[in-house]
Amino acid sequence: DTAVSQTPKYLVTQMGNDKSIKCEQNLGHDTMYWYKQDSKKFLKIMFSYNNKELIINETVPNRFSPKSPDKAHLNLHINSLELGDSAVYFCASRDSQGLGYGYTFGSGTRLTVV
């Protein structure tokens, strides 16, 4: 059973398009994250939601808009896609009250903008 699931796993699209990536976790965690991993494997945090409330919003173009309909879901919508958006996007979650535990990651969505 997948704990943090992202869809789609692969996404190839043309510049200028709008696309969404979905993330769902069945762990009962209250905090979810979006990370971007570039070609050099650098993982950069983009957003974090706690109980549907945005708590971290790093310097990300406003073409990226996260949406959390409930605490088990955190979707990422990207408008007007650019070549530089090509990367692997990871969703993660954690229990903010469980200080002894790490983050659970999804398997990633590889986005290729052509």
Place this chain on the structure above:
Amino acid sequence: SQQGEEDPQALSIQEGENATMNCSYKTSINNLQWYRQNSGRGLVHLILIRSNEREKHSGRLRVTLDTSKKSSSLLITASRAADTASYFCASSWASGGSYIPTFGRGTSLIVHP
């Protein structure tokens, strides 16, 4: 930038040898975590060490933390070919009531059978 840095960037060893990876970070932390990432996969949590701990073990893994030097090390003993992966440290620091996990660029480990 608050990001951590792993060292070395790449490590190639023979099966049975020990592998040591280091991580440095910049701010005071609440805890530090190590993750493994197999090629094309997500990150898997390995071990978490709190800021008031100095050493922690989990199976063949040993993690140390030196808060005075703002550094941590991950030792994998008796390595196996299956340990081939990228290893990341994540320092977790508090900001506005939230804990922000900040990753380094990872150490790419290759274990030759």
